[in-house]
Amino acid sequence: MKFLKKKNNFSLNINDNNALHLGLFQYCLTPEAEIILSNSTLAKILGYSFEKGFIREKFCRLFVKHLDRELFLKILNRNNSVKAFEVPLKKKNGQPLWVTITANLVPSSDKKERWIEGLIQDISTQKKIADKLTMERNFFENLLDNIPDAIYFKDCDNKIIKANNFYIQGSGLKAEEIIGKTDFDFFSPEQAQNMFNDDTQVLNTGKPIIGKIEKTLLGSGHWNQVITTKIPMRNNFGKIIGTMGITRDMTAYANFEQQRLNMMISALEVLGKALEMRDPYTFSHTRNVAGIAEKIASVLGWDENKILAIKLSGELHDLGKISIPLDILNKPGKLNSLEYRLIQEHVENCYNLIKDIEFPFPLANIIYQHHERLDGSGYPQGLKGDEILLEAKILAVSDVLEAMTHRRPYREAMGVVKACEELEKCKNVKYDAQIVNIAFDLIKQKGKKEFWVDD
Ligand SMILES: [Fe+2]
Ligand SMILES: [Fe+2]
Numbered sequence: 001m002k003f004l005k006k007k008n009n010f011s012l013n014i015n016d017n018n019a020l021h022l023g024l025f026q027y028c029l030t031p032e033a034e035i036i037l038s039n040s041t042l043a044k045i046l047g048y049s050f051e052k053g054f055i056r057e058k059f060c061r062l063f064v065k066h067l068d069r070e071l072f073l074k075i076l077n078r079n080n081s082v083k084a085f086e087v088p089l090k091k092k093n094g095q096p097l098w099v100t101i102t103a104n105l106v107p108s109s110d111k112k113e114r115w116i117e118g119l120i121q122d123i124s125t126q127k128k129i130a131d132k133l134t135m136e137r138n139f140f141e142n143l144l145d146n147i148p149d150a151i152y153f154k155d156c157d158n159k160i161i162k163a164n165n166f167y168i169q170g171s172g173l174k175a176e177e178i179i180g181k182t183d184f185d186f187f188s189p190e191q192a193q194n195m196f197n198d199d200t201q202v203l204n205t206g207k208p209i210i211g212k213i214e215k216t217l218l219g220s221g222h223w224n225q226v227i228t229t230k231i232p233m234r235n236n237f238g239k240i241i242g243t244m245g246i247t248r249d250m251t252a253y254a255n256f257e258q259q260r261l262n263m264m265i266s267a268l269e270v271l272g273k274a275l276e277m278r279d280p281y282t283f284s285h286t287r288n289v290a291g292i293a294e295k296i297a298s299v300l301g302w303d304e305n306k307i308l309a310i311k312l313s314g315e316l317h318d319l320g321k322i323s324i325p326l327d328i329l330n331k332p333g334k335l336n337s338l339e340y341r342l343i344q345e346h347v348e349n350c351y352n353l354i355k356d357i358e359f360p361f362p363l364a365n366i367i368y369q370h371h372e373r374l375d376g377s378g379y380p381q382g383l384k385g386d387e388i389l390l391e392a393k394i395l396a397v398s399d400v401l402e403a404m405t406h407r408r409p410y411r412e413a414m415g416v417v418k419a420c421e422e423l424e425k426c427k428n429v430k431y432d433a434q435i436v437n438i439a440f441d442l443i444k445q446k447g448k449k450e451f452w453v454d455d
Pocket of ligand 2: 285289317318399
């Protein structure tokens with residue numbers, strides 16, 4: 001009954017109902033040490049039949065790797081104990097099983113032998129989860145660092161807490177010089193403030209900002225055009241804990257688009273030149289209208305793209321007159337209804353000329369609406385109020401102001417004062433009040449002179 005006697009030497013509570021898997025191993029400081037006591041659970045998880053197979057199994061043979069076994073024994077001999085030693089053990093069928101071993105080295109009662117009193121815990125599930133998490137983290141890190149966009153994470157104080165390789169390389173700084181900093185450390189105060197405002201908006205509203213196109217000044221002194229998306233980051237409870245930003249450099253694409261646009265504008269200017277050769281009055285009118293509209297748009301604080309759109313629509317708005325007979329266009333005296341209808345067709349003509357050309361702004365529609373009036377009295381659609389594009393409302397005021405202040409073959413110029421009286425009379429009825437007021441302010445600044453004519 002050697003087995004029972006030895007078993008009685010230990011106070012280890014071996015309970016099969018215990019969630020942990022317990023084992024007691026004889027240890028003679030040789031690799032041949034046998035297991036002399038175990039609970040059935042430990043035998044079961046290692047794939048052994050409890051009574052017959054597992055007891056008497058050589059403990060040290062359970063290790064998959066020789067080096068793991070050596071390390072385990074080394075620590076045990078040195079400290080007389082091992083805590084949560086993480087290691088794969090070999091199941092009976094040869095498959096590895098990840099466990100932790102916590103063990104003490106204890107002497108037998110006669111002090112002649114030493115024993116390992118151990119506790120083994122199956123951690124294969126945790127290990128699988130940890131491996132999966134590691135794999136996902138590696139996948140995420142890989143993706144983050146190989147994507148050709150700048151990606152950055154900021155905390156609620158807008159400090160950068162993580163940035164990917166593309167961001168770091170683009171900045172020309174080291175990672176440690178970026179982490180913990182804010183945009184105010186890298187960009188001009190104005191740019192940094194805009195970025196700060198966007199981040200704060202995302203933090204406060206929880207709503208993302210998607211695809212914002214902006215220009216940034218690089219350390220090299222060059223401007224680049226970027227498209228930025230910012231989204232809120234949340235913790236497990238849904239609380240916003242920061243923002244994530246993705247910025248893509250669009251400079252090459254923007255340059256290409258700008259070249260395409262320039263080509264298109266050049267082609268349209270050729271059409272304008274044709275109009276000039278045929279009808280110099282209309283040409284100088286359109287050039288002046290473009291100048292007025294551009295100045296009004298500048299006062300409204302529009303960006304350069306929108307200003308370009310309004311300027312171009314001013315230059316092209318009467319291009320449709322190219323198909324109207326000159327004797328009708330420049331007819332002295334009153335037009336009959338047929339002639340008036342023909343003149344009105346210039347809007348439709350121009351729309352049809354340019355409607356299929358792709359512009360980054362609604363050029364054809366702006367022009368199509370330049371004779372519409374707030375009260376619905378305009379043409380060709382009789383649109384009212386908000387149905388009319390703001391650009392078309394600017395064009396309408398600019399058109400009338402220019403036409404009334406310039407001489408035509410069939411009438412004398414009425415002058416700025418008279419034009420202002422007409423605009424004042426129709427303000428809020430036919431013409432947008434804000435735009436009329438801006439035009440008045442510009443005229444006042446120039447001492448009632450034509451502000452669109454350069455000194
Ligand atoms: Fe017109
Ligand atoms: Fe016009």
